């Protein structure tokens with residue numbers, strides 16, 4: 492007896508299907524969607540530009556810093572761990588030949604953010620590109636969450652993004668300088684998600700902040716865009732969200748492109764959105780997830796499991812039904 496389960500948990504059919512044929516050598520979807528990881532934009536696209544990237548020492552922030560630096564930007568990366576930042580800055584600038592400065596900054600503290608911006612201005616001036624990428628997250632049943640656990644995530648994600656954006660926005664307005672602001676959120680900023688509730692709430696807040704400022708601060712020459720990445724392997728994310736490695740296979744199985752994203756793919760999209768090629772783009776929310784979100788959302792998507800023989804039988808059953 493075989494049943495086709497809908498994502499709602501209801502059974503669509505309960506009928507006797509022939510055993511599905513054993514398929515040998517069938518291609519995985521990832522075979523069609525090999526990543527391209529080199530810098531996408533023309534060389535020099537960020538020449539004479541300064542980029543400020545929070546959380547630029549690790550993971551996706553590091554990848555975005557690398558591509559912007561390859562394309563000619565001077566970069567300033569900022570987070571709590573100065574040693575990590577300095578190592579990344581040294582590695583990237585020695586590869587690209589462009590300056591990367593490391594500044595210690597805890598984005599939860601507005602005064603620390605102001606001091607960091609002072610240091611950046613003294614070193615290189617005000618930035619043309621701002622990427623709010625720093626985040627904190629962990630899986631936790633919400634009934635186990637303490638007020639401090641809630642605060643630790645929402646302070647980094649929502650307040651941190653707001654403090655950086657306000658500090659830089661005000662100074663840029665004062666200096667009459669335009670800039671591109673980009674925030675890295677997540678696909679569940681839109682849907683919400685259990686077990687990462689502070690992150691879901693804070694990322695949704697970041698999206699509201701950026702969409703609002705896209706409308707309000709266009710008159711000052713500021714663009715605001717958002718990328719919602721799906722799963723991309725980084726130590727920071729996977730150690731806190733899949734510490735045993737148990738969920739990875741089910742994540743890949745539901746992604747129509749059959750693989751995780753790569754940091755360099757995300758970095759190319761971030762570079763495009765931050766570049767002059769995207770100067771007409773503001774208030775955009777770009778989902779970048781290999782199709783995972785729509786795959787999880789569609790009521791009938793589990794029908795991917797139905798084999799061609801089973802489809803023949805289903806079609807015959809449907810066509811054989813007369814009346815309602």
Ligand SMILES: CCCCC/C=C\C=C\C(=O)SCCNC(=O)CCNC(=O)[C@H](O)C(C)(C)COP(=O)(O)OP(=O)(O)OC[C@H]1O[C@@H](n2cnc3c(N)ncnc32)[C@H](O)[C@@H]1OP(=O)(O)O
Nearest residue numbers: 626627628629631637639640643677722727728729732733
């Ligand atoms: C595989 C998934 C792929 C898809 C991914 C989708 C979205 C991803 C979104 C992301 O944001 S990934 C980025 C993840 N990176 C990070 O989180 C890096 C930075 N994180 C941290 O520094 C820490 O994890 C933390 C906890 C966010 C902040 O560190 P710190 O300020 O040092 O906090 P404390 O360790 O002092 O803890 C504060 C507070 O929080 C409680 N807590 C911490 N971890 C847990 C946990 N796992 N479960 C429950 N509670 C936790 C801790 O107990 C403290 O509360 P108290 O009440 O005890 O004081």
Ligand SMILES: NC(=O)C1=CN([C@@H]2O[C@H](COP(=O)(O)OP(=O)(O)OC[C@H]3O[C@@H](n4cnc5c(N)ncnc54)[C@H](OP(=O)(O)O)[C@@H]3O)[C@@H](O)[C@H]2O)C=CC1
Nearest residue numbers: 546549550551570571572597598625626722723725727728
């Ligand atoms: N990887 C993934 O699958 C996905 C990631 N994302 C998002 O991508 C972004 C990058 O995540 P990822 O690279 O995976 O993870 P990482 O953990 O590598 O990046 C998080 C960065 O935030 C910095 N950070 C944390 N707290 C603070 C703070 N208080 N002040 C300043 N900086 C801070 C960390 O540096 P330090 O510890 O030195 O402070 C770290 O560099 C995040 O916004 C995340 O939400 C979204 C969806 C999927």
